[in-house]
Amino acid sequence: MSVSKKKHTEPLLRVVKYEGMSRSRRWLVRLIAVLASLIVSGILIVLLAGINPIKVYGTMIRASFGSSRLVWNLLRDTSTLLLLGVGLAPAFAMRFWNIGAEGQMLVGGIATAFCMKYFTGMPTFLLIIVMVLASLIAGALWGLLPGIFKAFWNTNETLFTLMMNYIAIQFTAFMVAQWEVGVGNNTVGVINPDGHEGWLPGLFTSAFNKDYGINVLLVLAVTVAMFIYLRYSKHGYEISVIGDSVNTARYAGINVKKVYIRTMVLSGAVCGLAGFLAVSGVSHSISTSTAGGRGFTAIIVAWLAKFNTFSMIAIAALLCFLDQGALEIASSCNVNTYVSKIITGVILFFLLAGEFFTMYRIKVRGKH
Amino acid sequence: MSMEAAVEMRGITKSFGTVMANDHIDITLRKGEILALLGENGSGKTTLVNILSGIYYPDEGRVFIDGRETVISSPTDAYAAGIGMIHQHFKLVDVFTAAENIVLGYNEAGRKFNLKETSERIRSIAARYGFEIDPDKKIYDMSVSEKQTVEIIKALYRGARILILDEPTAVLTPQETDKLFDIMRNMKNDGRSIIIITHKLAEVMEISDRVALLRGGKCVDVLETSMTDSVQLASLMVGRSVSLEINRPAVVGPQDRLVLSGLTYIDRDGVKRLDDVSFTARSGEILGIAGVAGSGQKELLDAVAGLIPLDSGSVTYLPHSGGTIKLNGLDPRQIRKLGISISFVPEDRLGMGLVGDMGMTDNMMLRTFDEGKGFFVRRNEPRKLADKIKDELDVATPGINFPVRRLSGGNVQKVLVGREIAASPAVLMLAYAVRGLDINTSHVIYDLLTQQKMKGTAVIYVGEDLDVLMSLCDRIVVLVGGQVSGVVDARTTSKEEIGLLMTSYEKRGDLGSERQ
Incomplete structure (x- = not known):
């Protein structure tokens, strides 16, 4: 048509929104992202550490699947992280950015440790139920406060929940100092090392820390329940409406304040339960690093899964797999831990980029 | 009015995904004329003027200003070519005065920033075309019509010879509209060329010299306004003959x-x-x-x-x-x-009346979901209602669970009105x-x-x-x-x-x- 196309000032690359990509294509994009991440981090491994990337990947896989103990470790960490992600789901679905899972988990852990220390006279079964309830209530209270402030004074929940984390961490430090074993040690040590009161047993053996079947089952049950709650209950419906638009919720006659508070209580309670798992089911101790940043990692889990509790299973497992792999690379390939962290970083980066490409396309100048 | 072209757009094509917003449109704006761009929502009017004002870049096609081919790839390019656009939603800084807004971001070579001089120039522009404006008034003290005046003067101040007004009368009273039209006629007599986007037929008839009709991204006709009437314009706009009459039966037994x-x-x-x-x-x-x-x-x-x-x-x-x-x-x-x-169809359909991310079914129960006992929502009745409304009101949707946010404006409104009427x-x-x-x-x-x-x-x-x-x-x-x-x-x-x-x-x- 046009004979001369002299000047071209159209940008070379443009980002174009692309809706309605088919499900299979979306998974293809993700697969490509994983492959690309392996290639790029492989190059980095060679450049930075000078070792064979295939060997590194092999080590990573062995770190999680090398023995049944390692598989249980993976399941244990995955279930705790998943539980936190599931705890964030209702708040996030409401567009309430609860980034206080770390603190909610810690106070749940403190409540659990308190029961373990002081209610040793109870029968094990009853004690565990009391501990579960205590962790739920502690977490719920930690969620209640920012919920109330948001509902009545519209305070920024992100800052509020974040600050609550630091309070929880300092509170834990205080409790650790109260409970420390050996003066000046500043650690609580293993609680009830002899009687094992309040220790969550294995599912297949009565021994402790052999398998984590109960942890896994408990978390799966909460995951399914949360899915049903969000999708089929009236509460879940209210949460979705508020998440879309507070104005619409008010138009529909939904009591927005009530839902904010109720949902934050629920969110905090589930995160508090993760504290129970960590203390009663895994470490039998409490310290400021009991949550260990997992409350923040859970935000990534919830976002990547787009708040779908079932997708969270895969994401949580992947993150724990990478984490366990990174530790193993550092020790057995004899590289410093930063290299292994770079590798997991690269893999995550590509996965996030892959999500971008399921929604947008890059358009090159002149091509239509 | 001369027959000389101020703007000539040839073969303009622009697509968004699979939608052809502009499909090989040829349009000429003559010097000193008011051209009305008429078309229904989604017919491509706004896309076309956005291309002219540098907001979009066309996939295909060429633009000639005063007979010279011109590449407009940014709003700055558009200003340089003498094109000024007055958007439907004003882009003004509330806490600044009119004069401050008018010079904001305008870097004139060889001139120092001098608000006093600016105010003088604004007054002389206003006097020339019959605007009423106080250059030192803050935007937040202004009525909508005054804000619009500021936008228009902003374009003129920067030397725009071609003005584009996107639905300028939507926010005005009939009297303010008359005043605006007088100003538009003055600008036209001064040799400036104007494109006005509107869907009000009466206004097209009143103000324009020619009217270009867009439908489905194509330019279907360009007519001399004096040679046509509203009925013909309406049928060209819709693509078949339409009746503009609204049936109004008498009120029976009001209480x-x-x-x-x-x-x-x-x-x-x-x-x-x-x-x-x-x-x-x-x-x-x-x-x-x-x-x-x-x-x-x-x-x-x-x-x-x-x-x-x-x-x-x-x-x-x-x-x-x-x-x-x-x-x-x-x-x-x-x-x-x-x-x-009490049924209520609010102004903000997707932000208040409906939940955009939900399908028709879930939207049907927005006002009734808490009825009945039990912890879980019941979706049977809403599903039936969604099917009924889809059939009766002819809602174009891939399915009743397709997010309503992605439906066209008309279909969104059918869903909303349908639900509210269904509540008897x-x-x-x-x-x-x-x-x-x-x-x-x-x-x-x-x-x-x-x-x-x-x-x-x-x-x-x-x-x-x-x-x-x-x-x-x-x-x-x-x-x-x-x-x-x-x-x-x-x-x-x-x-x-x-x-x-x-x-x-x-x-x-x-x-x-x-x-x-």
């Missing part, structure tokens, strides 16, 4: 249904949004609410629906069976629990129910409202198009600055009468400030 008395509402910023509003809505009639945008229409409907707390006044519902029920102080759920069905309301309130809808869908909505009226519903219709209000409604309440300035019989009133009522507040407002 007082909703009595508003002395409604006063002061918002969080201390502004009196409703000021002693009283009127009665009757069953079996359509009561229109007219007024310039922001005169209290939104607050009025919100107050009746129980969404905002009143500072004083009362809303009384008179059931068919007799008796009276006070509604003020109740929230929407409490009103519903009393068995009173005693009172049906609608705010700007046909905004952004094409002629056909608008008439579907008008027919639905008239059906409701005949069923004995009290319909309250907030509208912006006076022609429609006057041919659809039975009575019209005119709001000004939160006050009722008059209630007129829609069958006997005139546009002038309503227009005068729409502006009578300014006097009252002055009185108010004097008293202080």
Whole structure:
């Protein structure tokens, strides 16, 4: 048509929104992202550490699947992280950015440790139920406060929940100092090392820390329940409406304040339960690093899964797999831990980029 | 007017994904003419002028300004080529004065920043074309029409010879519209060329020299305005012959249904949004609410629906069976629990009336999901209702669970109106129910409202198009600055009468400030 196309000032690359990509294509994009991440981090491994990337990947896989103990470790960490992600789901679905899972988990852990220390006279079964309830209530209270402030004074929940984390961490430090074993040690040590009161047993053996079947089952049950709650209950419906638009919720006659508070209580309670798992089911101790940043990692889990509790299973497992792999690379390939962290970083980066490409396309100048 | 072209667009094509917004459009704007760009929503008008003003870059096609091929790849390029666009939504800084806004971001070579001189130049531009403007007035003190003036002068100040106005009259009273049209004629006589986007046929006939009709991204015809009429334009716009008549049956046995008395509402910023509003809505009639945008229409409907707390006044519902029920102080759920069905189609369809990410089914139960016992929602009835509305109102959607956010504006409104009517309301309130809808869908909505009226519903219709209000409604309440300035019989009133009522507040407002 046009004979001369002299000047071209159209940008070379443009980002174009692309809706309605088919499900299979979306998974293809993700697969490509994983492959690309392996290639790029492989190059980095060679450049930075000078070792064979295939060997590194092999080590990573062995770190999680090398023995049944390692598989249980993976399941244990995955279930705790998943539980936190599931705890964030209702708040996030409401567009309430609860980034206080770390603190909610810690106070749940403190409540659990308190029961373990002081209610040793109870029968094990009853004690565990009391501990579960205590962790739920502690977490719920930690969620209640920012919920109330948001509902009545519209305070920024992100800052509020974040600050609550630091309070929880300092509170834990205080409790650790109260409970420390050996003066000046500043650690609580293993609680009830002899009687094992309040220790969550294995599912297949009565021994402790052999398998984590109960942890896994408990978390799966909460995951399914949360899915049903969000999708089929009236509460879940209210949460979705508020998440879309507070104005619409008010138009529909939904009591927005009530839902904010109720949902934050629920969110905090589930995160508090993760504290129970960590203390009663895994470490039998409490310290400021009991949550260990997992409350923040859970935000990534919830976002990547787009708040779908079932997708969270895969994401949580992947993150724990990478984490366990990174530790193993550092020790057995004899590289410093930063290299292994770079590798997991690269893999995550590509996965996030892959999500971008399921929604947008890059358009090159002149091509239509 | 000369036959020489100020702008020539040839073969302009632009697609968004699979949608061809502009499909090989050829359009010429002559020097010193007013060209109306007419078309329904989604016909490609805005895309076309956005290409001309540098916001989009066309996939194909060429633009010639004054006969020279010109590449416009940014709004700066557009200004350099003498093109000024006045957007529907003003882009002004509220806390700056008119003069500050006009020079903002304009870096004139060889000139120092001098607000005094700027104000002088603004005054001389204003005098030349008949604008009324105070260069030192802050934007937040200005009425919508004044803000629009600032936008237009901004374009002229930067030397725009080609002006594009995107639906400039939507926010104006009839009197302000007349003033704007006078200014447009002055600019035209001064040799400037103007493109005006509108979908009001009467305005096209009044102001334009020629009219270009867009439909489905194509330019279907360009006509001399003097050689055509509204009926022909409407059928060209829609693609087949349409009737512009609205059927208005007589009111049968009206009963007082909703009595508003002395409604006063002061918002969080201390502004009196409703000021002693009283009127009665009757069953079996359509009561229109007219007024310039922001005169209290939104607050009025919100107050009746129980969404905002009143500072004083009362809303009384008179059931068919007799008796009276006070509604003020109740929230929407409490009103519903009393068995009173007040349906409400709010202005913000996706931000208030519907949940955009949900499908039709889940949207059907928005106002009823908490009915019935049990912890879980029941989706059977909503699903049936969604199917029914989809069939009866011909909603174009891939499925009843497809997110309504991704439906076209007309279909979104059908879903919303369909749901609200399905509740068999005693009172049906609608705010700007046909905004952004094409002629056909608008008439579907008008027919639905008239059906409701005949069923004995009290319909309250907030509208912006006076022609429609006057041919659809039975009575019209005119709001000004939160006050009722008059209630007129829609069958006997005139546009002038309503227009005068729409502006009578300014006097009252002055009185108010004097008293202080």
